[in-house]
Amino acid sequence: MNPSRRTVASIGAHTFLGAVLVLSLAPVVWAVVSAFRPPTEIVSHPLGLNLSTLTLENFRRVLDDVPLVQGFVNTAIVLVSKGTLTLLLAPLAAFAFAKYRFAGRGVLFGAVLVTLMLPTIVLIIPLLLQMKELGWVNTYQALILPGAVDAFAIFWMRQVIAEIPDELLDAARIDGCGEFGIFARVVMPLIRPALAGLGVLTVMNIYNDFVWPVVVANSERMATLQVVLSTLAQNITGNRIGADYATVTGELLAAASLAMLPLVIIFIALQRYFVNGILAGSVKG
Known part of the structure; x- marks a missing residue:
């Protein structure tokens, strides 16, 4: 050309x-x-x-009429707790699937992949019944623990960890490093870009999650931000007598802008790591 x-x-x-x-x-x-x-x-x-x-x-009006602050607090608690569990446990499981040979490994990993094909709605009723039996409905445990070990996260981390040469791990074992030491000192530094990309995706998924929180945390005290936003118009009209369409529209836009801000800041701050993480493991050589 x-x-x-x-x-x-x-x-x-x-x-x-x-x-x-x-x-x-x-x-x-x-x-x-x-x-x-x-x-x-x-x-x-x-x-x-x-x-x-x-x-x-x-x-000012939307903060007075709607418990947005409580929604932000609940979302932050769930985000930090669930995100930490995902970024810790998913690489551990992926490390086992990628670098260890044990009976039933293929079947177990296949079962993990099968869960990716199941619609979320299929799992809601069984999970909700379990939460009820445990007495966890309207608690942080119910918002945090289900889905903390994500199948996609395990799959992605496995693909990345599989590219690490076995010779590096064997060298660490010869030097007397234990298996958890190998994971912490050898594997984790090498998968840091992919882990950062997974972190961004995990933050966005947890922050935007609506279906599970609205089912298992139906009290105002435990409502996450997305649940609060879904009932915004009802809360505004309920808390202010005579609130018209224009008032509701203005407050809806204000609430949406506030809810959008954390994700925009996180993505702008971590976009370089996100791109590097998406590319990590995609090129073999």
């Missing part, structure tokens, strides 16, 4: 990607900007913008 054609192709590709970026970000930008606009203005002129009328009133 001559330079002129390469330049035209590059311009076309960048134009297309720019258009996709604008189309993807436009609704998000509109929602965040509109959260600072007066409710009546959002409804009457959805695409307008008057800088002189920007206000924090929607945010």
